[in-house]
Amino acid sequence: MNTIYFDNAATTYPKPDIVYETMDEVARKYGVNAGRGGYFLANKAGILIDETRELLAELVNTFDYKSVIFTPSATIALNSVLFGLDLVKGDNIFYSPFEHNSVLRPLEKLKEKLNINLYEIPFNMETFEYNLDKLEKMYKQHKPSLTVVSHASNVCGLIAPVKGITEISHKYGGKVLIDGAQTLGLLPVDLKEINCDYYVFAGHKNLYGPIGVGGVIVNNENLLEPLIVGGTGSNSEELVMPYEYPGRLEAGSPNIVAIAGLNAGIKWLSKQENILEKERELLKTFLRVIGEYPEINVIGTKDTQRILPVVSCLFEGYTPQDIARLLDQSFNIAVRAGLHCAPKAHKILGTSLNGTIRISLGYFNSEKEILNFGNILDDIYY
Amino acid sequence: MNTIYFDNAATTYPKPDIVYETMDEVARKYGVNAGRGGYFLANKAGILIDETRELLAELVNTFDYKSVIFTPSATIALNSVLFGLDLVKGDNIFYSPFEHNSVLRPLEKLKEKLNINLYEIPFNMETFEYNLDKLEKMYKQHKPSLTVVSHASNVCGLIAPVKGITEISHKYGGKVLIDGAQTLGLLPVDLKEINCDYYVFAGHKNLYGPIGVGGVIVNNENLLEPLIVGGTGSNSEELVMPYEYPGRLEAGSPNIVAIAGLNAGIKWLSKQENILEKERELLKTFLRVIGEYPEINVIGTKDTQRILPVVSCLFEGYTPQDIARLLDQSFNIAVRAGLHCAPKAHKILGTSLNGTIRISLGYFNSEKEILNFGNILDDIYY
Structure with missing residues (x-):
């Protein structure tokens, strides 16, 4: 059965079958350490990775494929943003009641370590809607540093008014991080329209790629401090990470097979x-x-x-x-x-x-x- | 050509062919979110992951398969140990001259943030050997908190005297982290004999698994603070990570396909x-x-x-x-x-x-x- x-x-x-087929083919034909070598196979792997960035940049209508940063998971992407922002004691962070532990647990850690203030975005259970008026009142009282919102709840599927939240938050000078783990690939996402600062995605959900790749698309000029540091195959003489995205946040051997699967998943999606x-x-x-x-x-x-x-x-x-x-x-x-x-x-x-x-x-x-x-x-x- | x-x-x-075949089979047959469901496929995936822990525990002769922690890469494993130890200002950290940027860059970050002291382990270029006598003298002067050594250099292949370094370091109360990215699978590794505190491995090098899985084998009773926090599919009501290994350090969906490939790689190795x-x-x-x-x-x-x-x-x-x-x-x-x-x-x-x-x-x-x-x-x- x-x-x-x-x-x-x-x-x-x-x-989709093409995702399995592509992963197997890439693993066998050029499953090497991309961009670390400079030889034919490593270059081919590197080109595939950059092409996948381009596919994602196009999908979310963002300006620069270099702002598409790959991480091994959406969890690591969320950690990278939350711990990479320069938050300090007394900062006010807002989060939706629908956040996943991949947001709640980093926030709890920040609260313990830095003594930041956490506020839940008000939600109207009767209309089952976010209460943006109340949110704005809260922003007025507590100037926001950051607001974190799941684009859609992984519990009840509710889609959040991310454009509205971003608009109000920016009015009060706060950055916005959208957790798009559940949404990217299924809901249309236009970062020029939503205008949030960080959009996190999971490769293995509605993008139909494999587990092993997620990331964050950075939609502002601010440079995050790297959470994970290590070899990048570039600037090796430096004891700090490269200055620019995406290298700045991508330490360690890129997962070429998972990225190839994601590449195939996105291309498959575009045909549906x-x-x-x-x-x-x-x-x-x-x-x-x-x-x-x-x-x-x-x-x-x-x-x-x-x-x-x-x-x-x-x-x-x-x-x-x-x-x-x-x-x-x-x-x-x-x-x-x-x-x-x-x-x-x-x-x-x-x-x-x-x-x-x-x-x-x-x-x-x-x-x-x-x-x-x-x-x-x-x-x-x- | x-x-x-x-x-x-x-x-x-x-x-090995069996690694590619296993990855493809597992991706197709039970490439689900292991241990997050409780249904047949998720359980099967979870069992495969624990079996892979057991294979690794056996390979390094350690006491408990639960001390085998999977991370998406050796880089993340090294970051997890270095930032997970409770290092404080003034701590003395020793490292070998052959360390990779996945160790050097975290150490540099710790130095900047915490003002720890860094010391290079003395090396005799004439005999091309680590100078353990000099190292002991340094330990006497600067009580070590931690010593980090690459089991073998990724530049010139030199194998480090990890047992000797651990012995001396423990004499002075310091912990030892071995970066076994280049070695595990090729050199025999017996953690009961070496007796280091943390042994990091890369799945995709001499274990012949794919890129996408590495980890650390914890060989002491000390609990590392999690660097990456998030969903674990367990203790979900808690805003902190589970107390025990391996869950404590494993946030996010486990990469079942990469771990399956590693499983096949280790089994293949055992037959060579x-x-x-x-x-x-x-x-x-x-x-x-x-x-x-x-x-x-x-x-x-x-x-x-x-x-x-x-x-x-x-x-x-x-x-x-x-x-x-x-x-x-x-x-x-x-x-x-x-x-x-x-x-x-x-x-x-x-x-x-x-x-x-x-x-x-x-x-x-x-x-x-x-x-x-x-x-x-x-x-x-x-």
Whole structure:
């Protein structure tokens, strides 16, 4: 029995065939240490890496491919920005209630070390919307140094008004870091329009690349202090990192195979028409199917224009962990139970005790799988 | 014309077929977010990761597979140790003259930030040996907090007396970090015998895994402060990292495909007989071949028992960059020219101006390739 994979918010799976094929081909044909050699294979690897920067720069409509910085993960990209900014004691940092631990834990560390002040962006549970008026009032009182917002929640899929938040924040002189781990590749992202300072991406989610590459696109002139320092294959006589991006933040051997997979994923994406619309259709079907069971309670909004295909629910009579185990062991369905590394989201959603069951759809899910899921719900509840 | 690849100290290439095959299979069959789900595929991925920890623990004869911590690179592992130790102003840190920028640059940053004191381990250029008597005298004067030593130089292949250095350092209460990026997989490493506190490895060099995974094996009871913090798929309600290794230092989605490749590489290695001896035979042939050209000057010792198959040389009449370009463009030979990210090594070797040409051999080099290289030298010099 094939697995029905509903954990695409953790990582999209499977990847397009061309991604696997490209990774294997590049590993075999020029899986060397890119840009460290100067010989044919190393140059070819280096060119592929820069081409991938260009693909990303184009995707987000930014000015310079050199501002696309690769890190081994979105987590490391977020750490690199948060610890690379010159934050000092007393700085006011705002964050959304939907932040992942890859933001919350660095912020907590900064608070302990530097005594920064942390403020949660106000959220209206009734309308299930960010409250930007209240946010502006808070900015007036506490001049912001930085605001961090997940472009979309990995718990309930809610898309944040990143352009509006950036606009207000900039009015008060604060920088904005968007965590686009869940969004880039699925939602259109135009950095000229959003105008945030840092946009972090994960290669292995909606960009359909492999785990092993993420990064940050820098959209201002400010130079981050490198968090990780080491060999760069350039300026080797210097005991500090190169001055310019991307080398400044890219210590260690670049992961040519993962970047090649990401390159193939982005090219594949560019050939798909209306991937967002397709996934939203799946989402509508999914919400309709589970809507027939009064025992299933969706947490958050069901407005498919305001969310990604990431749905948190509770199943009456079961803990999230129980239902996940049942779905896995009896029906080979992969979903995720718990807090999904975003504990504060559950505080405002009222699901802190056991978290939620999360079903997250991807391009390779089918309507048939979702209808099958409905049949299984019949088995469970009738 | 096939490339003759002599840049194995940067990354071994090619990898054994089974490494490519395993990576592709794992990516396709269970390239999911390991240990984050709890469903079948995620569990299978998690088991593979822990099995790889066990393979490494066995390889270095350490007590606990949980002390094997994976990072995306050796660079990040070194940063994690150096910034994770609780170093304070006035601490005395010793380092070998052969350290890579992945050690030198973090040390420089610590010096700037914390005002630690840095001391180079004394080296006798005449005997081409570490001077441990002098080192002990320095330790007596400046109580060591930490000593960092590359197990083998990535410039001239010299193997460091890591057991002796650790013994003396421990006598004076200092911790020892060994950078085994060049060595693990090729030299036998027994942590019970060496007894260092931290042993860093690179997956993509002599372990024949891919770029994208390295790590540190912790060999003491001390808990490092996490440098990178974020989601761990565990203890998600906590705003700090899990207390215990390995989770404590492993934020972000584990790179299951790279770890699977490393797993296959280590298993492949365990089936090879006398890989060190085979490579030393190649090295002897290589040194014999270039020994016929008085125009080629080997930097460092030619004692094949004291070095890895990593040779730095200078070619009369050419800068290292010129000869590397010629070898690449006219003969399709991949070697590396410059400082090899180890500027202090060139200071004591007297090759700071342009660095050296480095030829580094691996398991997949053949005697025939080396004899071919000899013919090419004829072309160049006669």
